[in-house]
Structure formats: C-alpha cells, structure tokens
Amino acid sequence: MANSPNTYSFSSVQATINGPGGNAITIGYSAGPTDEGISVEWKEEKSTMTMGADGTVQHALHAAMPGRMTVRLLKTSPTNAMLMQLFNYQRLNPAAWGQNTITVSDVNRGDANALNMAAFAKATGVTYDKTGRFNEWTFDGVLSMFLGTGVAALV
Numbered sequence: 001m002a003n004s005p006n007t008y009s010f011s012s013v014q015a016t017i018n019g020p021g022g023n024a025i026t027i028g029y030s031a032g033p034t035d036e037g038i039s040v041e042w043k044e045e046k047s048t049m050t051m052g053a054d055g056t057v058q059h060a061l062h063a064a065m066p067g068r069m070t071v072r073l074l075k076t077s078p079t080n081a082m083l084m085q086l087f088n089y090q091r092l093n094p095a096a097w098g099q100n101t102i103t104v105s106d107v108n109r110g111d112a113n114a115l116n117m118a119a120f121a122k123a124t125g126v127t128y129d130k131t132g133r134f135n136e137w138t139f140d141g142v143l144s145m146f147l148g149t150g151v152a153a154l155v
Helices: 080-090
Strands: 013-018 034-040 048-051 057-061 067-072 100-106 110-122 134-146
Touching: 013 034, 034 134, 048 080, 067 080, 067 110, 080 110
Parallel strands: none
Antiparallel strands: 013 100, 034 067, 048 057, 067 134, 100 110, 110 134
C-alpha cells in the first residue's frame, strides 16, 4: 500500500548538520524538537519588478539563492549542547565559519532541502522561566529546495 498524499508526520523528517569541528548532528526527529520544529525559508525575493514611465514592466531574476533554516529544540535536548560546542568551535576558527551543510528531508513526502555554505546566523538565546520553553538555532547559507509529490515508494 502506497503512502497517502494526504498524510504528514514529523517522524518522517530527517535533518542533520555537518560541519568542521563536529560530527553529523541530528537536528530533526529524535533530537528533541519543539512543536514548532524546523523552518526552511528564502531570505530574499527572487525577482525585482521595475515599472517604466509608460507602464512597461521589467522583471529581473536574481541568481543568488540565500536561505535560512531555523531549528527549535526543547530546552532539555542534549542537541543544544552539541550545537553550542559547534558554534564555539567555528567562531574561534574563522576558516571553519560558513562551512556547514544542513539537510532537511521528509522521506514520505519526497521533500529535500539543503543549506550549503551555511553559518550560524546567531547562537540561541536562553530564557529561564516557568516552562523552560525552547532554544532556537538559526543558520544562513545557499538554499536548495525541492518539494516532493507526497507519494513515496515503499521500501
């Protein structure tokens, strides 16, 4: 029986960060993600439209592919310590900065996202409060995004 194109589960999301100063760190399912999970987004628009005085339209397609990934982990996730260690290693070794590759895929839906030449946009902020909230890690890099058809082959 094939997967239903109407079915989504975060348990099918696989995500890792690979970079200098650390091994592959799992940041998806089983890493202690919050309900808000992982966001993948473009950092800028792909087009600029310019209007001429006579109403003529000119579209400029931007070649750059800047993207951002944000990972939200429970305060108690051990993955926070691994990411902090990686951040500190890379900020103290400039040659290591911006050398991460982050992949996020939904194996059941066929989605595949990669952020190459990725750097920490910032380290997580820390909040100590009643509920513990979560830690949010943000990365910037060159984004490649593919959304699948929602029907994956059974293995």
